[in-house]
Amino acid sequence: MRLSRRSTILLRLAVAAGLAFIYIPLGILVLYAFNSSNILEWPPPGLTFDWFPRAIEDSGARDAFFTSIKVACVATSIAIILGTLASLAVARHRFFGRETISFLVLLPIALPGIVTGVALSDTFTQVLGIDLSLFTVVVGHATFCIVVVYNNVIARMRRLAGSLEEASADLGADPWQTFAYVTLPNLQTALVAGALLAFALSFDEIIVTTFTIGAAQETLPIWIFANLFRPNALPVVNVVAVIVILLSIIPVYFAHRLTREEGGTAATRGGTIEAEATAVP
Amino acid sequence: MQVGTLLAGPVGWLVIGYLGSLAVLLIASFWEVDPLSGEVVRNLSLTNFQTLIDEPVYRTIALRTIVIAGLVTVTDVLLALPIAFYMAKVASRRGKALLVVAVLLPLWSSYLVKVYSWRTILSENGPLNWLLDPLGLHGPGFGNVAVWLVMSYLWLPYMILPIYAGLERIPNSLISASEDLGARPGHTFRRVIMPLVFPAIVAGSIFTFSLTMGDYITPRLVSNNQFIGNVVFNNITNDLPLASAFAVVPILVMIGYLLVARRLGAFEHI
Numbered sequence: 001m002r003l004s005r006r007s008t009i010l011l012r013l014a015v016a017a018g019l020a021f022i023y024i025p026l027g028i029l030v031l032y033a034f035n036s037s038n039i040l041e042w043p044p045p046g047l048t049f050d051w052f053p054r055a056i057e058d059s060g061a062r063d064a065f066f067t068s069i070k071v072a073c074v075a076t077s078i079a080i081i082l083g084t085l086a087s088l089a090v091a092r093h094r095f096f097g098r099e100t101i102s103f104l105v106l107l108p109i110a111l112p113g114i115v116t117g118v119a120l121s122d123t124f125t126q127v128l129g130i131d132l133s134l135f136t137v138v139v140g141h142a143t144f145c146i147v148v149v150y151n152n153v154i155a156r157m158r159r160l161a162g163s164l165e166e167a168s169a170d171l172g173a174d175p176w177q178t179f180a181y182v183t184l185p186n187l188q189t190a191l192v193a194g195a196l197l198a199f200a201l202s203f204d205e206i207i208v209t210t211f212t213i214g215a216a217q218e219t220l221p222i223w224i225f226a227n228l229f230r231p232n233a234l235p236v237v238n239v240v241a242v243i244v245i246l247l248s249i250i251p252v253y254f255a256h257r258l259t260r261e262e263g264g265t266a267a268t269r270g271g272t273i274e275a276e277a278t279a280v281p
Numbered sequence: 282m283q284v285g286t287l288l289a290g291p292v293g294w295l296v297i298g299y300l301g302s303l304a305v306l307l308i309a310s311f312w313e314v315d316p317l318s319g320e321v322v323r324n325l326s327l328t329n330f331q332t333l334i335d336e337p338v339y340r341t342i343a344l345r346t347i348v349i350a351g352l353v354t355v356t357d358v359l360l361a362l363p364i365a366f367y368m369a370k371v372a373s374r375r376g377k378a379l380l381v382v383a384v385l386l387p388l389w390s391s392y393l394v395k396v397y398s399w400r401t402i403l404s405e406n407g408p409l410n411w412l413l414d415p416l417g418l419h420g421p422g423f424g425n426v427a428v429w430l431v432m433s434y435l436w437l438p439y440m441i442l443p444i445y446a447g448l449e450r451i452p453n454s455l456i457s458a459s460e461d462l463g464a465r466p467g468h469t470f471r472r473v474i475m476p477l478v479f480p481a482i483v484a485g486s487i488f489t490f491s492l493t494m495g496d497y498i499t500p501r502l503v504s505n506n507q508f509i510g511n512v513v514f515n516n517i518t519n520d521l522p523l524a525s526a527f528a529v530v531p532i533l534v535m536i537g538y539l540l541v542a543r544r545l546g547a548f549e550h551i
Contacts, residue, residue, distance in 0.1 A: 083291070085291050086287070114494075114496075151551075197389060225498065
């Protein structure tokens, strides 16, 4: 677009301000992780590396970390299976209610977190008589992670010509062979990207988790939340926070890299990183 | 493969598991709690909804939550538009790629950590007051303004990325045509770009709005005010039916929001 020099400069300033708004709070947090004092005062009186070994040795934080990894792995696995199945059905078949599937998949993430949390909690404790545990957390996480896998896979399926699968069938492959040798290899990067994002989503979730977790268990966000109000734990929390930022940036970055080469990029809350084939007439 | 085989798992999970749970929530909102034993009594009655309507405090909380959700959404649209526009239509290829990554990276991660960071920034001895003090000013402290600010911060990338993607879909030739026909940039923006990108804005707003309504952690960390989520969470163990009834409010609001969004074509942009 042809913009005047003045508008371009104004626009650049707006972008710079926006990025500063996004990154300054993260920067301040990183600085606090090196705070030599164990109270939060600004500016920090001095800097130190001392809290890092303390945080790594903290057994509560470590247990919570591994719990989060476990939960995220199981929830992601379930989401991959269910999300892929749903997207295969929608992309390659016509059936009654096809349009509502995308809506159904999106619903757990489009509805506010407390709604999903209360609904699952009510169902587990009142109807099914299941005690809240990591199992119930996994069920909750898997439910809202499906959309991430679904959206990534379906975007790829739409781009993937159906004629490849038809050719495979014409050459005598049965549906399983076609899936294993033609469809799946083409879906690979979309699946990995979807899985990485689902993992990140689960790893970070706290609202639905607080409604579905048992009394004795802690995921990492729950551990952080519980320790925010304990003054003695603050330096360790600061360090854990920085480690969480670093660790969670990695999957998102790789998910982006995996799908970037294929065209535009975007990632909404629904997790579509891959832009669909340009919808330009 | 048969459609039935493919769909059995996901549809079973989402319809029986998820929609079933929502149905349970709806039914539970009509239950009561025995005042003596504290046990849930499974009689259907309108008591909870009566309480929610009669007690002014619940109305205030519901209104506060919805108003802040609206404010956060508007704020994010205003902040996101210039950034998304620059990314899609002005930046070089390289600059665009860098900006996408810059916006994307903080998006999926460390929600709690980000709220915590704001808690330290806004605290009495925090960086914001340190910065404002020499100017004779004082930060907003903890309260509704803080909740609005932090939520706008948290959900901003969810608004930038759909708008950016929506702008990318607009062919540059349309913009050139508008310019060739003599429209000034402002005019082109209002008459050509805005109508085309509007569904994407609505798509982003679904998440900024819904996430604000569904959050109770941010209000707890940066204010002393109650939001719908706080009431729901605080009551879930002692008065599950009341908690469920209050959770019906955001469900109704979001269903309305989603139906409108669908009509506006937002679902293509999620």
